[in-house]
Amino acid sequence: MKLKTKINLFSTLLTLIIMATSFTGIFLLYKQFAFQTEYTQLQNRANELMSGMSKMDTNMNINSFLRAYIPSNGALRIIDEDDEQLINMQATTTIERIPFILEENADYTISYWKDTPVIATNYPLIWPTGEVVTLELIEPLPNIAQNIALLKWILIAMAFIAIIPIYLASSLLAGIIAKPIQQLTMTMQQNITTNRYEQLPLKDNKKDEIAEMTTTYNALMHRLEDNYRKQQQFVGNASHELKTPLTVIESYAKLLQRRGFHNEEVAYEALAAITKETANMQEMIMQMLQLASANENVEMDLALTNIEVLLQEIALMMQQTYAREVHIQGHAFTLLTDAVKLKQLLYIFIDNARKYSEKPIVIMMNPAKQIIIQDYGIGIPEKDVPHLFERFYRVDKARNRKTGGTGLGLAIAKELADILHLTIHINSTVGVGTTVTISRKDVGANE
Missing domain, CATH: 3.30.450 (Beta-Lactamase)
Structure with a gap:
């Protein structure tokens, strides 16, 4: 019925x-x-x-x-x-x-x-x-x-006579209630058939439950369309990004087949290139999987974390692995958070500072429970700053390829920040350096 x-x-x-x-x-x-x-x-x-x-x-x-x-x-x-x-x-x-x-x-x-x-x-x-x-x-x-x-x-007699107008009035009321639901069903069926995300028309000055349902459905369609567009873009970018290392690997493999058995120098060059591109491709795949898992429901292991101790662990790893100086300054504080995810988030920005600067990296902690990462490297053009958290976005493809970047690191950082209820603010000047400020959402970032 x-x-x-x-x-x-x-x-x-x-x-x-x-x-x-x-x-x-x-x-x-x-x-x-x-x-x-x-x-x-x-x-x-x-x-x-x-x-x-x-x-x-x-x-x-x-x-x-x-x-x-x-x-x-x-x-x-x-x-x-x-x-x-x-x-x-x-x-x-x-x-x-x-x-x-x-x-x-x-x-x-x-x-x-x-x-x-x-x-x-x-x-x-x-x-x-x-x-x-x-x-x-x-x-x-x-x-x-x-x-x-x-x-x-x-x-x-009045009761029997009233049956007809009551039935007609009920039919009219049922039609008014069912009409937007029928429109919703028809629109959904059309969307399924045509693979589109059509929305329902919303009349002005309407604040009843039907208008609320229409608004909710339109918001859902908008979000689905946006997610589909991002998915298509992600798939296209991933295909493009994976195509480059695969092409390099294929080229060097063919070179190895032609001349590698007769020329040891060519063989070493081809194997080194294949190994490097394989590592880059493996890192990209791992980051893509990490991005996909970040969108799922993630369990938080909350604990009171000493931020200075966490930063010292990352600084020690940078010094031992890359022989880079990392200076930690400011007032130590504790934060109720997931230490593993916060450490991963901080590592992304500190590692970027290491890649794009030669001078020591400075990490400051202030009483407002903010973590500020400062490098004195090449900086980022102002027009590129709003797009830094987009997947596969690169300020300079040449320098990213040189440093082994995949264009996914900052996207992962943004996902981690959302999970940890943190905000990220980036301020950069070309030729001067970049400052990254990480704050709790209830505190806000420095502008």
Whole structure:
């Protein structure tokens, strides 16, 4: 069953239930109000009778006095203490004595006589002889019965007549609700068929749930399109970057086949080139795998880390491996972070400083819990700084090839920074050097 049909049936049924409940309430309230009105009239009649009884002359005919207070088409009875009927007066001869028992705290009782409701009530009355008797007032309510029956059929007829407009209104409501969902489904099917990322039109000044769903879907399509574009770009760049070392390896392998067996110098040259390009290709593949894993849900091994100790480990490795001076300055501090991932992040920038500068590298720690890596190398042109974290982006392809760069290091650094909730700010001047500032996101980077 389609959603539109479900909404239509459910809203129609719910509306009918609400309407039936309301009509039932109206019917019962009217019935109660009608009986209460008749009781009030009997009560007023009884009060007048008791008031007149107290002023009645002893010589006055009691029957003539009581006859004036008989309810319309009803009866008036006087019952003594032994439940014996002293007087029974009625407007018609068709009404027999209707026994009734008032419930405790009840003012009147309703019984039925020949399908006609009859209201009855009683009051204590002091008889002229001084005896306490019971006054019973009984009145049939044929008009009330007719009105109640008429109201019942009117409400039933209204309920049946209302089914058609209720169904049409529910159908219209279901169409309004289901239309954007149908548009969403159609757009998704078109996107699947055409491999496109079409978005839904969003009306201005709309802030309801449908508009929220449309906005969310459009944002999802935009993100999917952006990720697909980046994936295509990544695949294209990876293919291009891998093509170069493979071409070099193939060329030197052919050279080795032609002349390597007869010329030892050529053989050594070819093997050295193949080994170098294989290492570059292996490093590139490892970095691509690392980038792919960085986009997955990564478990964090958080611990309070002494940043100065971490920097000293990297500095010692640089000094031992590359014989480069690394000076650590500033105020030591601790940071709740994943030490392994932070060390990898810092190594990328320190290793870049080592590659593109000959002078000592300076690492500073300041009280704002920032790590500042300063080198005095060739620097980066201002136009290239915004693109540094793009995958395979290179400021100078020639110098990157010379230093063995793959164009993925800074992209990995950006992914690691996002995982560690850190920000990276790079400030560089050509011929002067580069400054990298790493900060917590709640602190912000120096501008």
